[in-house]
Amino acid sequence: MNDLPKTTARLAVAVLAFFAGHLSYVSAQSVCLPAPRLLTTMPMGGQVGSTVEVTVTGESIEGAEQLRFSDPRISALPKLDADGLPLAGKYTVTISPDCPLGIHEARLMTPLGLSTSRVFSVSSLPEVIQEKPTPTAEAPMELAINTICNATMPVRAVNHYSFTANKGQRVLVECAADGIDSKLKAVLIVADEKGRDLMVERRGGAIDFTAPKDGIYQVKVHELTFNGGPEYFYRLAIRDVAGDVIPDPLPSTQQVNAFSWPPPGLSAVAEMREIEPNQDTTQEIGLPCDIAGSFYPAADVDTFEFNAKKGEMWWVEVASQRLGLPTDPSVLVQQIVDEGDDRKYVDVAELNDISSPVKVSSNGYAYDGPPYNAGSSDVLGQFQIQMDGRYRLQLRDLFGGTRNDPRNVYRMVIRKAQPDFALVGWALHMMLRNGDRNALSKPIALRPGATMALEVVVIRKDGFDGPIELRMDHLPEGVAAQGLTIPAKQSRGIMLVTAAEDARQDMSMADFYGTAEIDGQTVTRRCHLASMKWPVKDGKSEIPSPRLLADVPISVSAIEKTPLTISPQEDKVWEAKAGEKLTIPMVQTSNAKFSGANLSLSTFGGDMERNPTFDVSLTADRTEAVIDLAKTKTPPGDYTIAFYGGAVVKYAANPDAADAKTNDIADIIVTQPVHIRVLPEEKK
Template identity: 60%
Template sequence: MIFQKHAQCLFNCVTAMALLSSSLWAQAVCLPAPRLLTTFPMGGEVGSTVEVSITGDNIEDVDLLSFSHPGITAIPKVNDKGIPVPNTFVVSIKKDCPVGIHEARVMTRLGVSSSRVFNVGSLSEISQVKPNTTLDKAMPLAVDSICNASMTQKAIDFYSFEAQQGQRIVVDCAAKGIDSKLNPVLIVADAKGNDLLVERRGGALDFEVPADGKYIIKVHDLTFNGGSAYFYRLALKAISKDEAIVRLPSTKTVSSFSWPPEGLAENAAASETEPNNDHAQPQKITLPCDISGSFFPAADVDTFEFAAKKGDVWWVEVASERLGLPTDPSIVVQKVTGEGKDETLTDVVELTDISSPIKVSSNGYSYDGPPYNPGSADILGKVEIKEDGNYRLQLTDLFGGTRNDPRNIYRLIIRKAQPDFALVGWALHMNLRNGDRNALSKPIALRGGATIPLEIVAVRRDGFNGDINLTMSGLPEGVTATGLKIPAGKSKGIMLVTAKANAPRGLSSATLTGTADINGTPVTRPCFMASMAWPVPNAWSEIPNPRLLVDVPVSVSNSEQAPITISAKEQKVLEVAEGEKLTIPLVQTLRSDFSGTKMSLKTYGEGFERTPAFDVPLNEETSQAVLDLGKLKTPPGDYTIAFYGSAVAKYRYNPEAVTIAEATLQRLQEESTAIAAELKTLTESAKTATEADQATVKESVQAVTEKQKANAAALKVAQQQLKSATAKAKPKDIVDIVVSTPITIRVNPAEKK
């Protein structure tokens, strides 16, 4: 009986959750944005020209394929009749274009798309020829070349190469580092397919050729997934015996934005010297220092000893994870007293991770924080010396006992305080409590009248704790940017990017920076942008994969406008006396129908976040906000604020496409009627034509019949296009972030009584 009650209770809960989930999932999150999903091939040799095909979401009317470096240009490919081939471009890579990672994007009806990595290399390149999923169909690959390919699902891709005894061959596969979903497994086999060397962890194969002859490379996904999203670049290189392996270029993790410190030399001044693995053999160093080393062999513990004086404060920074390595550095600093058997070690401090300056999502999407982690497994902390003496610093990889790779390097810096900061930002995600499992790439693609909020986060270095003012320049016509600064002692600010309602279509590469006063000197640092490598509509079924972007493109579209624009009625500085209430008349410009009649708004801006949420109507054009400066205890000064919330719009996707499809269908129907009449006339003429004219009439009938067939085929396509456009244009509930245009407030000192 008890079991039955529990079972019935569980069934009721599951049923309720299912009903709730189905209703929530029916409501889409975020207005459609253009997203570039694949380019093929994924790169090219410097100085070459390559034909590139693309796929993506919401990328109708693509008229430009652009790149983050001016040394890469593209023009649409045209067919023999001079008509552009859909989603295909001819890409030219200049000889002076830097080798490495670049960003590719398309300009669409809705503006600029999210990016996809485009690689420029120095080796000759080819593209995969299918099928090559059996040994007998292995695709030949020349040494010192790269093959662009996509993984075949539930299969193995085979390649063959010729090599000589004693050659050192490196087989490398770029996948995760170029935005692919592939987890590559690499195998070198003999000519019969017998495995000789295997790599399952994403590393490169270092293969010494045992005898002259033919060898096989096998590539497959770790779980045998495949498809267009599982692309890769397979490199086959011959290197000398003592040459270090240089991996194919890779994107940077979000955490890497805080490395390196400004002004750091490219190479460390010193290196760790083995053996330094225990307290009996510490490496003597003098502070300050800059040391390079590696967590090798497995379970390596590097020990350094230095002298320090009471009152010294040293800042310690380690980079390893931020170099793109699977490491987790940890440091223990101890004071040394006595010698030999009488030696005593006293813990001073333990330094571990660079914690995230803001709370990060606990589940990969924006439920209780952003789906981006600006923290790192690396180290940034201080050591305060309480008394004169000798000290030992032990540096280790926390989980290094399972790793045995000399390429797991680190950089250790111990310095006096050099106050500074590093910045990273991303387009804000929704913070719905239920149903929102999206971790989407969100390009800065503005609709007319829209404001996109960017969340800007700072990692503060060596005790810096001041204001950081945010600026953005190089914007398209009709677009402005307003930074809500990162206040002293805080880690987060907001950049508001706004497009006028009548802004012309445009695209530019913007510059996003932060400026602070450090010891009386203005210091400006770049702000890196982060984005999702792939749009993930449900982070419970797929782990999001964020990364840093190379640049900051901003676009505005004149194809659509924001469903709603909220702004202050008066576009001027609003003045108020300290301690008083400020009433701000607001205007809602409505361009859509909405689910519900009101929207709850909160407030961005230094000190104004404590303003209680308030409602504005979604069926009226005016409202007001009231700020109680007495309760907020806002001191005199100039402030910039904005109001934000979320609304469910009855969104119609590209209704203009319906109008165009209807016009096209009508034109074809009229042509069909005319063709039928022409064919009828010719058929009647054939009955009375003379024998001499019969051949000519038959030719005419044949030509018009072919025209009728072509028209019928075009009609079928047009009917399908109209059906598709109509379905897409049906009103759909979509919830998205709504942010007002920035509002400037001046709080004047209270009048003395």
């Protein structure tokens, strides 16, 4: 399988905390070994029960063998030419009649492993493809109502469509773009037959249009800054909507912070709804409660009153932004104090954002933190009742002063403490210098001998502060996973996924989860996986945009090994007393040539991350890892750790080719897990 392109790359493996010192001369380059990435599909979905021809493009996907989907009820076969040979990048996709509607993941199985994903939507409506641009109002593409059109936006262009509606007919015109991984920032316009604008929506989304008379109407779509190209795709839906129904939006991917919603056991439908109008009135509730409502009309403030007793502690959780909406909920709890004919409101608590559990990148990349934000503008907080009495709670959208959209809904749960946790992980990214702003999607496509580190963070709920063990099951043959515990009261852990040096090409959908003891019970929670929508190689032109994935795919490459493997000399538990220095023999296997003599290693894993960095030789086949337990102050116990670091490696994508060249790339190399037991210090 030497049919990868004869492009070249060079691997510079960076020590996160010391990246600038080791790679000061590397600037604005790719920072990962080549990885298979699916970039576009056309169309981006299909009607349930139908068969469609799909064309794909991507990076490092040469020799792709299969197009796979996250739901087995979507299947694909290569499209064949007249001689019965597969046509590159073309597949016949069959969507089973029992396939669930909504968002699914499409991926390519390639010689390098399973690619990153691209959204594939399954709808109940007939679908068409726009074969060529429609740049003028004189020649729009005609669409029937209740149709979805798959299209791509050309550069500096406007696409025109037309539909026929009767007087008084309500039509929802909606453009799915950002929610299906597109780079398009859509401007949507409904116009009359001659192209004169009637309604404009400049923030994407939808236009709820009622036809003023029988006739033909036009829809115009363009990019906010008139960018375009294959990555600026969209799905335009024109739907008939009855009466006062609030229509469901087109399905969309979830933002990273959506991992922390809903709480386990929450019913699909709220127990009660807000009663409108309540701008100047209050709604009586009893605690605990579960309420659904909307930030509508503009500047809406929903007010609820309840009785409470001294000493009660209540937790409030509001979901709206985590539902994919452009909202910023805020909760104000006040005590109602009546003094004769006068009424006063005494503030008890003001609850706003859910903070990110770890510091995120300040520039959207990875210079001083991950380019993923697990925090949210939603609400998760508590308030305590200081005295028996009457209280009110006001809920508002801090961004909602001028927006008048009933689709900006919320769900509010007020409960006694239910300690719990939610987990999300992503492939570890570089801590890059300014000017090296790469934020690349990293599929868990392992080269034999490689260890990939996934950073895992936790949102702790309702006072839970215990340790969390990370696990991963259902792995490909030859692949092992070892979770580094998230310590008590901390927010970050590491999952290490390792392919054996003799692992063969394989793939599976893994189960990724964490377990903890809460009130004497073992609690298990799924760990969601997040990834970049697009590989960002030049931060001066693009901001990274991550999202949650539907599953956890893991695969092994068939064509090359990792440049460097570092593993313990023995598979055993290494012991040392607290306060001592522990030296662990390590074995190095190199499959590439390096620029430079040494590799500086830092430590992953709980209380040992304070371990000083140490150097190992890149020319040796044996080395030593050193842990100074006096400096880490690690208490007695069992630990799993790993080391990570960087070096510059000569790399060629196709080293056997006659014209093979080498170049530079930056990436992270992680050692295989090391098991350590810290024994109590001997009493003097």
